[in-house]
Amino acid sequence: MKMKMLWGIAAVLLTSAPAWADDDELIEKVVVRNRLFTPAGKFELGASAGLTLVSRLTEHYNFQANLGYNIADSFAVELRAGWAYSRNTSLTNRVREQLLSTSVEKFSDVSGLWRMSVNGAIGARWQPIYGKISLVAEVPVHFQLYLWAGAGGALLDRESAVLCTQPVRGGSMNAITACNEYLTEQKFAPVVSLAAGFRFFINEHHVVRIEVRDWSYFDSYYENVPASANGAQGGTLASSPGITNVVLLDLGYSFIF
Numbered sequence: 009m010k011m012k013m014l015w016g017i018a019a020v021l022l023t024s025a026p027a028w029a030d031d032d033e034l035i036e037k038v039v040v041r042n043r044l045f046t047p048a049g050k051f052e053l054g055a056s057a058g059l060t061l062v063s064r065l066t067e068h069y070n071f072q073a074n075l076g077y078n079i080a081d082s083f084a085v086e087l088r089a090g091w092a093y094s095r096n097t098s099l100t101n102r103v104r105e106q107l108l109s110t111s112v113e114k115f116s117d118v119s120g121l122w123r124m125s126v127n128g129a130i131g132a133r134w135q136p137i138y139g140k141i142s143l144v145a146e147v148p149v150h151f152q153l154y155l156w157a158g159a160g161g162a163l164l165d166r167e168s169a170v171l172c173t174q175p176v177r178g179g180s181m182n183a184i185t186a187c188n189e190y191l192t193e194q195k196f197a198p199v200v201s202l203a204a205g206f207r208f209f210i211n212e213h214h215v216v217r218i219e220v221r222d223w224s225y226f227d228s229y230y231e232n233v234p235a236s237a238n239g240a241q242g243g244t245l246a247s248s249p250g251i252t253n254v255v256l257l258d259l260g261y262s263f264i265f
Contacts, residue, residue, distance in 0.1 A: 064097065092123070118229065124225075
């Protein structure tokens with residue numbers, strides 16, 4: 009009798025286990041498909057800080073505030089404005105040292121030296137993928153994967169790598185042996201910004217995001233500047249200077265209301 013009861017219990021457990029698994033899978037699919045967090049029709053206000061992923065001739069630390077409106081769960085418009093602390097890197101100083109140690113009749117400056125300060129952009133955020141990560145069984149983290157594209161403007165600063173405005177000369181050739189001050193320039197220019205990242209929902213109001221963001225703008229620099237010149241005198245602007253790309257890793261927070 010006892011053996012029959014044990015076999016009966018085992019049969020019930022074996023047949024019900026797949027049903028439990030199916031129920032869990034169904035619940036999971038419904039939760040993700042139905043979106044526990046729906047930003048559609050809501051505004052969001054946030055802030056972010058970014059740093060240069062790969063520093064070459066310049067490095068940036070960009071601090072921004074953002075205001076957005078979620079037109080739908082998968083689409084939003086956003087305004088971003090901020091200020092970047094930027095500077096030339098040690099690589100720029102090594103370029104200067106090498107050029108000062110050579111004797112040439114004409115100098116051509118280095119590309120990629122324009123640095124952002126005040127900056128802003130308006131763009132669209134497309135967030136088509138919604139999912140859930142279970143870090144532990146009881147603490148699921150809901151997220152959105154998104155792409156961002158927009159345009160705006162930035163105040164740009166530039167300190168030349170080789171064009172000197174206060175040279176120290178010496179030797180029989182009266183060559184530049186040192187420089188007390190390099191040519192600096194400033195301009196306002198259009199920028200294009202592209203980004204890809206994740207938005208992690210803490211609850212319906214609080215979102216943490218991480219993204220890789222690119223800022224692009226037209227470069228400019230002087231070529232064929234006589235070694236005897238002060239600054240850029242006698243030089244010409246490069247005909248094909250290219251585009252400067254500043255790639256930042258951004259961490260941010262948004263409040264949805």
